[in-house]
Every structure is written in structure tokens, then in C-alpha cells.
Amino acid sequence: MDTYNALLKRRTIRRFLEKTVSFEALEKCVEAARLAPSARNTQELEFIVVNNAEKLEQLNKAVRFGGVVAEKGRVKGEEPKAFIAIIANKEKSDEAYTSINVGIAAQTIVLTSFEQGLGTCMLGAIERDQIKEILGIPESYSLPLVIALGYPKETPVTEEAKENNLRYWIDKKGVLHVPKRAIENVLHRNEF
Numbered sequence: 001m002d003t004y005n006a007l008l009k010r011r012t013i014r015r016f017l018e019k020t021v022s023f024e025a026l027e028k029c030v031e032a033a034r035l036a037p038s039a040r041n042t043q044e045l046e047f048i049v050v051n052n053a054e055k056l057e058q059l060n061k062a063v064r065f066g067g068v069v070a071e072k073g074r075v076k077g078e079e080p081k082a083f084i085a086i087i088a089n090k091e092k093s094d095e096a097y098t099s100i101n102v103g104i105a106a107q108t109i110v111l112t113s114f115e116q117g118l119g120t121c122m123l124g125a126i127e128r129d130q131i132k133e134i135l136g137i138p139e140s141y142s143l144p145l146v147i148a149l150g151y152p153k154e155t156p157v158t159e160e161a162k163e164n165n166l167r168y169w170i171d172k173k174g175v176l177h178v179p180k181r182a183i184e185n186v187l188h189r190n191e192f
């Protein structure tokens with residue numbers, strides 16, 4: 001899969017097959033994230049990979065999903081089958097750059113997952129204190145983002161946003177539609 005096609009085809013996945021995600025697949029994601037760029041090469045980020053059934057159940061209660069899952073409720077068996085928590089060493093963190101570094105690491109994990117046939121959902125709406133306790137994250141680390149992973153059980157589609165309405169919606173067949181702004185609305189040539 002070439003990078004450009006992966007970037008075009010990748011969609012957030014919130015419904016997953018009942019298939020375990022191996023530590024090997026998760027470690028491959030972290031290997032790529034480890035080598036991702038970071039401002040001033042700070043490398044303040046570390047990663048906790050989780051595929052243990054008990055921990056998954058606990059984590060699933062501490063995250064909030066949008067899309068079909070929010071609208072129609074959670075379906076047993078369709079929950080994420082793994083999580084990667086991105087944590088940042090507070091001593092090495094930088095107000096201006098850490099969140100940018102997190103975004104780059106997250107997209108790196110998402111694309112490495114995609115190449116392995118995995119679906120992902122970046123999760124910012126999380127119970128941070130609860131997750132820190134579940135995963136034993138020390139006080140000296142922050143928890144900016146969690147990524148849910150699993151083999152996809154849905155195929156969301158993009159469509160051109162109409163009248164700037166960016167709300168995603170579900171059709172009668174249960175397919176998630178994700179409106180995206182048209183290129184002429186986001187691309188400026190040579191000046192604004």
C-alpha cells in the first residue's frame with residue numbers, strides 16, 4: 001500500500017471484528033512511532049500497548065465513541081481489541097510542541113496499523129485519571145491520547161461537505177458517512 005493511497009482510504013473505525021490483535025502488530029506501530037519526528041528531537045513520548053482482555057474491558061468503559069457507536073449504542077463483541085496509550089514525560093514536555101509531537105506519533109501509529117489491515121480510532125474524549133490508574137501511569141507522565149485498534153467491522157465513506165455541515169451521519173444500511181471540506185475551500189495558492 002503506498003502512503004498516498006493509505007492517507008486517502010483511511011477512515012476512523014469504531015466497530016471491530018472478534019479477532020485478537022497481536023503484540024507483534026502493536027509493537028510494529030510503536031517501532032514506527034519511535035522513529036517519528038519530534039520538535040528538537042525531544043522524544044518525550046512513550047507508548048503502552050494493551051491487548052489483555054481484562055484491561056480492554058476496563059479501558060472500554062473509560063473512553064467515548066462518536067459515530068455509529070454513539071448513536072446506536074455499543075454492540076457486544078464489536079469493541080476495540082487493543083489500545084495504544086500515548087504518554088508524555090512531563091519533565092521533557094514542551095507547551096508549544098508536545099501536542100504536535102503527539103499528533104505525528106498518532107498518525108504514524110494509525111498508518112502503520114492501516115498497512116497491517118487494522119482499523120483505528122484516535123480517542124481524545126477519555127477519562128484520563130481512570131485510565132492512568134488502570135495502566136499504572138506514573139504522576140510524572142501525562143496522557144494526551146489513546147488509540148483504539150482492531151480489525152474493521154465497518155467501512156465508512158467520505159463525501160463532500162455541503163453548506164459547511166461537517167456532522168458525520170449514518171445511512172439506512174448503517175454505513176457511516178464522513179463529510180470532508182472540498183479542496184477549493186481549504187487550498188490557497190500563493191496567497192490567502
Ligand SMILES: Cc1cc2nc3c(=O)[nH]c(=O)nc-3n(C[C@H](O)[C@H](O)[C@H](O)COP(=O)(O)O)c2cc1C
Nearest residue numbers: 010011012064065066067121122123124125126178
Ligand atoms: C485528536 C483526535 C481526537 C479524537 N477523539 C475521538 C473520540 O474521543 N471519540 C471518537 O469516537 N472519535 C474521536 N476522533 C475521531 C474523529 O471523530 C474522526 O477523525 C473524524 O470524525 C473524521 O473521520 P475520519 O477519521 O474517518 O476522517 C478523534 C480524532 C482526533 C484527530
